[in-house]
Amino acid sequence: MKVVDFLKQKSEILAKHPFELKDWLSPSIRDYWIEFLNKAHVSGWSKAEGIALNGDAAQETAAIEIHPEAAKLMEELNASLGEETHVGQWLTVDQDKINQFAEVTEDHQWIHTDPERAAVESPFKTTIAHGFLTLSLLSVLTDSVDPENQKFPTAKMTVNFGLNQVRFPYPVKAGNRVRARTKIQSVAPIKRGLEIVQEISVEIEGCRRPGCVAESVVRLYF
Numbered sequence: 001m002k003v004v005d006f007l008k009q010k011s012e013i014l015a016k017h018p019f020e021l022k023d024w025l026s027p028s029i030r031d032y033w034i035e036f037l038n039k040a041h042v043s044g045w046s047k048a049e050g051i052a053l054n055g056d057a058a059q060e061t062a063a064i065e066i067h068p069e070a071a072k073l074m075e076e077l078n079a080s081l082g083e084e085t086h087v088g089q090w091l092t093v094d095q096d097k098i099n100q101f102a103e104v105t106e107d108h109q110w111i112h113t114d115p116e117r118a119a120v121e122s123p124f125k126t127t128i129a130h131g132f133l134t135l136s137l138l139s140v141l142t143d144s145v146d147p148e149n150q151k152f153p154t155a156k157m158t159v160n161f162g163l164n165q166v167r168f169p170y171p172v173k174a175g176n177r178v179r180a181r182t183k184i185q186s187v188a189p190i191k192r193g194l195e196i197v198q199e200i201s202v203e204i205e206g207c208r209r210p211g212c213v214a215e216s217v218v219r220l221y222f
Contacts, residue, residue: 141180
């Protein structure tokens, strides 16, 4: 059977026996599929391909209902888009922190853990923090791990959804102090909450170039 004939046959079978694609997906993937349909407005495309959405699925792809607290927070955050919303406290990245990170990650490169050799051979004349150590400090640098001072107290749950982009423009030397500066880039409603994209820049004291610039994605559920 030719490939074209095979695909045509499968298309005819799907047209005669429509199914709910969402029922084939795991719960964690199902939300992404529904959100994809919401954002792309592709329900018509799905039907054209023989993937029939029943009444329940059609309702799920309708406009997202926003929780009152989420709507209030979204309005507040949208008013400050592009503005610096948070400047954290200074934190010292000493050799002990670097060594502990090396132990956990098993990355013992001498540029991080051997001060004597680094003083002679490194262009920085001292050890430097792992880039991923700098990145891992974002939570504490943005005060996201302080239970007494929650950034979004009206949300029931805050989830670190990931990173869109990360750069390490300049190394953080052992003994440097760093702090984070945050800007809100976008806020969008999702099922049961909000998705917030933030630009976080890790400032190195006395240095014009940041140690890290990351685009962080956080999801709030209400």
